[in-house]
Amino acid sequence: MSFSFSRTTSVYGGAGGQGTRISSSSSPRGFNPADFLDPSADEKTTMQNLNNRLASYLEKVRSLEKANADLDQKIREWYESRPDVTFDHTIFLETIKDLRNEIQLASQDNAALILSADNAKLAADDFKLKYENELAMRRPIEADTSNLRKILDDFSLSRSDLEINIENLNEELIILRRNHEEEMSLARGEAGGQVNVCVDAAPSMDLMQAMTEIRQHYETVTEKNRKELESWYETKTATVQQEVVTQNEDLQNSRTELKELTNTLQRLQIELQTQQSMRSHLDGELEETQARYGDQLARLQVTVTSLEEQLSQFHANIANNKREYETLLDVKTRLEHEIAEYRRLLDGNEREAHSK
Template sequence: SGSRWSPGINLNDCLASYLEKVRALEEANTELEVKIRDWYQNPYFKTIEELRDKILAATIDNNRVILEIDNARLAVDDFRLKYENELALHQSVEADINGLHRVLDELTLAKTNLEMQIEGLNEELAYLKKNHEEEMKEYGSQLAGQVNVEMDAAPGVDLTRVNMREQYEAMAEKNRLKTEELNKEVASNTEMIQTSKTEMTDLRHTMQGLEMELQSQLTMKAGLEGSLAKTECRYATQLQQIQGLISSMEAQLRELRNEMECQNQEYKTLLDIKSRLEQEIATYADCWRARMPGWLPLAPEKHPWEAVAAAKFASMSRRQWTGRWFLL
């Protein structure tokens, strides 16, 4: 009887060793299941989702800021165009004012010349009147000193004096007409000068208004440019912070992915070891049944280890893999 059971005892020890290995492997798989379950229940995924939402919100905010910057640039371009138009109008008004200044100077000079001519003609007219009066007085005194003896004869006419008088009168009339023309020309020039002064005043008021509007536009343009620069600086800083946060989260995601790949590889290795152990256990069980065909019907109490082995085999055949990464 002792010789009959010695091979069985050795096989029993070997089977017990393999069953111990299977138990250790099941404990390792259970521990791995717990780790994987804890991994899926940890807050990393929630943190990743929150970071994704933050990145999406930051991207939307960044696009909105870019749109605001584009609108501000368009507004600045509009103000620049308006400024250029106002500047061109301002330069045109200044050119008109300078032209009117030249016209005014010319008219003032012409007025001065005409006034000098009028003064000279008035002096000449006064001189002619004075000479005419003196000649008339001399002529009257000569007529008073003469005695006409022949009463029946008509008095003689001094043709020379008559011609001289006619010439003086013609010259006086000519000077009078010329003076009237000069007075009319002076009045016309004076009216033109007054009109030019009025136009200059209006243009000066227009230029002042344009300068005020130009200054207002320049102030608004400077304010918009300052606001645009501050906005670009602020959102550039925020974008840089978001980019740094994204880079940090990407590094964490890569680290988590590498860790999950390592755990997956470890799981595959353990699963391969378990499969080979199950195959070896099945092979030893078949060998045991082949060598001891009459042993299986024996009562379990005589060979309790076989009942334990059968329960282990049944348990391993009934176990199912569960989880997101594998089924146990």
């Protein structure tokens, strides 16, 4: 009988959670159960070979059981060294959920900051438009004020000219009165000389009457001119004063309106500067928030990627351990089948020996 059987077994224990691997290969060569039933074979030699082969198989079984025990011990040690590694993925799911909530809150804060910046920009544009409108309204009012000042200056010059004319007319009136008095004195002197020369002359009465009429005429004309001049002066003065009052009121109103517009312009400028400062502040906060949350998101993404890699490696280790365990079970099953076959052959040989 020719019988040969070779089997190689290797045990490799990984470290750091990389798993434990057992590889086994068998290659039967020249094994045939009919050899044990051949009546021409030497029974002692057959039994010796069978015993040797059974002893070898039992040794290999013990070696595999020891390797399996070592593997179980290494698996237990690996789990004991990594107590946080478990099949419960709840902690990873909770962490991912928290990270997603943080990302969502960061996105909401970012959107709120962008909305605030946009509102501040719109408010700044509105104030800028109001400022431009107020500035456009201020320019024609300043032009009107300048024109009113020129008109007021013209009225002041006209008033000065009228006052000078009134003074000149008063001086002319005084001169006329003086001349009239001198003429009247001269006329009285001439009339007196005639009376002294011609006492009983009748025409002297007519001369006195004529002088009286002339005097009355001049006095009437003078009084009329004086009254007309005074009336003209009073009318012109009243007109000028009324115009001056009106212009002063218009000027005062213009000044008040210009002051209000100036105050409004200053207020709008202050509000514009405030809005611009607020916008700059919000832009800075937005950039800072984007940078901060960008860094946080990057770190969180790295953490999530690391956790996913660890989870994938953990699943791979579990699958590898499962495959190795199945390999061991397969080896154990095949060995049990071979041992049962040997026992069956031994029982057959014993029955055949007893029958002989």
